[in-house]
Amino acid sequence: MKALSLQMPWLPQRSRQQTGLKRWYFSTWLVAALVALPVLSVFYLALFPAENIWQHLASTVLPHYVSTTLLLLVGTGLLSALLGISSAALVSLCNFPGRRYFEWALLLPFAVPAYLIAYIYTDLLEFSGPVQGMLRELFGWQTLRDYWFPDIRTLGGAILMLSLVLYPYIYLLARASFLEQSNSLRDASRMLGCSAWQSFFRVSLPIARPAIAVGLSLVCMETLNDFGTVDFFAVKSLSAGIYDTWLNMNNLGGAAQIASMMMVFVVMLITLERIGRSRQKQFHGSDRFQALDTLELTGWQRWAAFATCAIPVTLGFVLPVAILAGYALDNLDQLWEQNFLSHALHSFTLSVTAAVATIVIALLLAYSKRLHKQRSLQNAVNLSSLGYAMPGAVLAIGVMIPLAAFDNGLDAWMSSTFGISTGLLLSGSTFAIVFAYSVRFLAVSTGAVDSSLSKITPSMDMASRSLGYTPLQTLFKVHLPLIRGGILTAALVVFVDCMKELPATLILRPFNYDTLATFVYQYASDEMLEECSLAALLIILVGIVPVIFLSRTITATRGQRKATH
Amino acid sequence: MSKISRILSSTLLASVIAAPALQASAAEVNIYSYRQQFLIQPLLEAFTEETGIKANIVFSKKGLLERLKVEGKNSPADVLLTADIGPLHDAVEKGLLQTLNSDLVNQNVPAKFRDPQDHWAGLTTRSRIIYASKDRVKPGEITTYEDLADPKWKGRICNRSGKHTYNLSLIGAMLEEHGEAETKTWLEGFKNNLARKPQGNDRTQVKAVKEGVCDIALGNSYYFGKMITNDKKPEQKAWAQSVNLIFPNQDDRGAHMNISGAGITKYAPHRSEAQQLIEFLTTEKAQRIYAEANSEFPVKEGTPWSPVLKKYMNEFKQDSVNLQRIAAQRANAAKLVDQVGYDN
Numbered sequence: 025m026k027a028l029s030l031q032m033p034w035l036p037q038r039s040r041q042q043t044g045l046k047r048w049y050f051s052t053w054l055v056a057a058l059v060a061l062p063v064l065s066v067f068y069l070a071l072f073p074a075e076n077i078w079q080h081l082a083s084t085v086l087p088h089y090v091s092t093t094l095l096l097l098v099g100t101g102l103l104s105a106l107l108g109i110s111s112a113a114l115v116s117l118c119n120f121p122g123r124r125y126f127e128w129a130l131l132l133p134f135a136v137p138a139y140l141i142a143y144i145y146t147d148l149l150e151f152s153g154p155v156q157g158m159l160r161e162l163f164g165w166q167t168l169r170d171y172w173f174p175d176i177r178t179l180g181g182a183i184l185m186l187s188l189v190l191y192p193y194i195y196l197l198a199r200a201s202f203l204e205q206s207n208s209l210r211d212a213s214r215m216l217g218c219s220a221w222q223s224f225f226r227v228s229l230p231i232a233r234p235a236i237a238v239g240l241s242l243v244c245m246e247t248l249n250d251f252g253t254v255d256f257f258a259v260k261s262l263s264a265g266i267y268d269t270w271l272n273m274n275n276l277g278g279a280a281q282i283a284s285m286m287m288v289f290v291v292m293l294i295t296l297e298r299i300g301r302s303r304q305k306q307f308h309g310s311d312r313f314q315a316l317d318t319l320e321l322t323g324w325q326r327w328a329a330f331a332t333c334a335i336p337v338t339l340g341f342v343l344p345v346a347i348l349a350g351y352a353l354d355n356l357d358q359l360w361e362q363n364f365l366s367h368a369l370h371s372f373t374l375s376v377t378a379a380v381a382t383i384v385i386a387l388l389l390a391y392s393k394r395l396h397k398q399r400s401l402q403n404a405v406n407l408s409s410l411g412y413a414m415p416g417a418v419l420a421i422g423v424m425i426p427l428a429a430f431d432n433g434l435d436a437w438m439s440s441t442f443g444i445s446t447g448l449l450l451s452g453s454t455f456a457i458v459f460a461y462s463v464r465f466l467a468v469s470t471g472a473v474d475s476s477l478s479k480i481t482p483s484m485d486m487a488s489r490s491l492g493y494t495p496l497q498t499l500f501k502v503h504l505p506l507i508r509g510g511i512l513t514a515a516l517v518v519f520v521d522c523m524k525e526l527p528a529t530l531i532l533r534p535f536n537y538d539t540l541a542t543f544v545y546q547y548a549s550d551e552m553l554e555e556c557s558l559a560a561l562l563i564i565l566v567g568i569v570p571v572i573f574l575s576r577t578i579t580a581t582r583g584q585r586k587a588t589h
Numbered sequence: 590m591s592k593i594s595r596i597l598s599s600t601l602l603a604s605v606i607a608a609p610a611l612q613a614s615a616a617e618v619n620i621y622s623y624r625q626q627f628l629i630q631p632l633l634e635a636f637t638e639e640t641g642i643k644a645n646i647v648f649s650k651k652g653l654l655e656r657l658k659v660e661g662k663n664s665p666a667d668v669l670l671t672a673d674i675g676p677l678h679d680a681v682e683k684g685l686l687q688t689l690n691s692d693l694v695n696q697n698v699p700a701k702f703r704d705p706q707d708h709w710a711g712l713t714t715r716s717r718i719i720y721a722s723k724d725r726v727k728p729g730e731i732t733t734y735e736d737l738a739d740p741k742w743k744g745r746i747c748n749r750s751g752k753h754t755y756n757l758s759l760i761g762a763m764l765e766e767h768g769e770a771e772t773k774t775w776l777e778g779f780k781n782n783l784a785r786k787p788q789g790n791d792r793t794q795v796k797a798v799k800e801g802v803c804d805i806a807l808g809n810s811y812y813f814g815k816m817i818t819n820d821k822k823p824e825q826k827a828w829a830q831s832v833n834l835i836f837p838n839q840d841d842r843g844a845h846m847n848i849s850g851a852g853i854t855k856y857a858p859h860r861s862e863a864q865q866l867i868e869f870l871t872t873e874k875a876q877r878i879y880a881e882a883n884s885e886f887p888v889k890e891g892t893p894w895s896p897v898l899k900k901y902m903n904e905f906k907q908d909s910v911n912l913q914r915i916a917a918q919r920a921n922a923a924k925l926v927d928q929v930g931y932d933n
Contacts, residue, residue, distance in 0.1 A: 077924075084927035151800040152824055167801025177788050258750065258788035260932060271651050272752035273923045274679050421655050428659035435663055448663045452656075531652035535619055535645035535665070546625050546648065550790070554821070 045395060048495060052392040055385055056404035062422030062463050063410045070284040073277020081269065081278060089265040092179065093248070096261050099183035100190065100247045101240055107187060107336045108194025109236060113224065114329045116202035120321040126333040128575035133340025134192035135567025137524040139252025140560055142185045143553050144344045146256070149176045177257040185253050188340035190246055194239035200578050201235035202228060207317050220319055238471060241297040245413045248289060251527065262286050263415050276421070283418045290413040294406065345564060351557035363538070368562060371539040374454060375522035378461035379515045385462065386469035386514065390477050391499055405470060412467035416527035423460045423532065427451040452534055460528040465521050469514040476510025477503060509577045516570030523563055618862040620646045621653040622670040624849060629670065632878055636869050642862050657685050662856040667863035670851045675754045677709040677850050678916035686852040691864055697871035697889045701911050702848050711848030712870050713885035716907070717759050718844060719835040720795050720806040726833070731805065733838045734763065734845070738778025746779070747794040747803040750787045751931035752923055755809055755847065760925060761918035762845045765910060769921065777929045787932050792816060799831040814884020814897045836905040843906035848888065
């Protein structure tokens, strides 16, 4: 075991310290294993299916699922990166009209669930929607045979919808990275003869590469497990294939096999991210609190920059929210008649609990990894992150299996020993939902906590430890205060994700229990969005609060800006 | 210890142990439902009003069978409520339902809409029918499901996903009637006639007919009632008015039928309340609420149809094959859909 103390030979080797470290090591593995249980349950289902239809799938639909998924990933990845990087670069490195508003507004689409935006745009762009209606009126067309209009329910439509709500991941991380960069590097490149443009591509962008890689992998994972949008648009991705095999072929084993195969994509993504981050060790530069130099844009450039930032905000947030608000105004009576407030309260408590839980677990994992620079702990962290890419409903089945086994085991034991039946303690309770959320979104908080921790130079640990603090004391007195911002960010992202989560909540919830998302789904899935517009709007509005916090935290990492020409 | 105190203490002990159990079973029934809550809420309210039994519900369109299975004998669920024969059949195969043993249900529900082994019963029925454009399809031009594969309809038909449970049951019925080879040829022909990749729900298909994307759509019968009476979205009335309803195969086996139905779970903690609920749902009072709210056909013979159904759908010939046999073909139907690449 190569513990931190071994890298610091000047420290006295104390056995108590060794036991302390061991405790960290084992509790880390224990927690990682617990979190991995649902995913492992799905693997188990895949290995021992009731009826093996893999052969049938492989010879008929699977190649189509795989190619569609690849196209969806590449398309969404590219478009999100384009939207995210260009806007992040503009608001961080340049100055133009509206920049201060775009800084936070560009994050807003993050609060909009992908399935909602898909419903809204279909309403807007379909034949009977207002856009085509207006065109027909204008040109006197009658039916679809008279003209051509792009169909929103296609692969391209799905890529557009997903990119519009997922690009903020890349924007967020790219912007944080641009803000952390030192002026001196760019100054140096400018002095060596680079234009502002060249300097961006040869210095700023490469330095931001690791952050962009993380954002991109988050986008891809979200894309992989999206079901609402692809289902609605009839795009046969792997995720749609999983549901199809499970529900329509009544073959959970086959579905678990596809889900496991999807993990191959995830491992590929994680590897890509690793490669993207490799050989990049950055600690905060000394000029972090000095204002970042910005480039004052002039003439047409100002308006091009404005448009580049305005388009994603308008399409991803302003327009859909305006449409929803219109529906909601017509249906304000919903507020009173449908237990609306109790749904909102459920959503809120579940999401807060899950956010706190994932942060505590993420801290344990990331800090333990820092204590023991060991390969096996990296594996533990990777294992615990797998849940992120598993479709929610499949994960819900994976959550049910160990929980129900525990409940039934406990019940049998209590009955035989004490004659008391404990029934189902955990499954069918809100615990099951919080557990599912934690498994699903742990990767988000671990990533954020890990990257914040990695920016603290190890000399801090060494100083604290050599002055006599235990690892735990060091965490609380040194690290936590330093990474407070990162933790808040992670907690808020998880909170918003949980507010939007649908499939696992639907399957695992107790009797007579609704969250805003399940309530919305009930109507929206039947194409009756108006009936639930108020709840849908509230999901988005609640999501905005953390978005504003996020933006402030990031902006605060840098001192007052000054403009240069 | 005296006899009296022994009796007293054992009674006390028994009541302490039994108290939570008794409390749990006090006039409640727990439902796992594949049907949306807002559709069945009025029925449950009527049930509670009549019997004093409180109905609790979890609604999800997926995963409830799996939940029932892993929960095992400790599952709190009493009743499984579905929008289609599919999940009921799967539940029987997984051993999750017990027999109903209800004379009232047997009396109210015709045998073809009940499980021969008495594990489930239909509560409402619907037919999968052809919606044909009034402008572009002449009366009598299409009369059977078999006609859907006729090359003259090339590029003129809309349908939702071939793997959707309603279509699987229809293909299952074709398998039951024609056997595998013939059904596969039919399904290939049908696929070649599609105007676009299968998408959306049944309502979306009728809308597509109105918009000129296609001339013929397949859909469940109650969608028509939902559209023609839709005051909140009057444009849907126009969709419904643009089509003729064709109940297929009236000259031979009759139109394909499906049910929404229910069964009692194997380990139902409230067995008697569960039975009361299902029996209530088959009574004329409940049947009328059902049929009017969702434009479905009452399963109990003699129940008056809603005015909408009476106005637009005359009595028609129903396929008399037992639904259980169609359900048993669903897995094969799904494989056929993959083989011909119906959804791609």
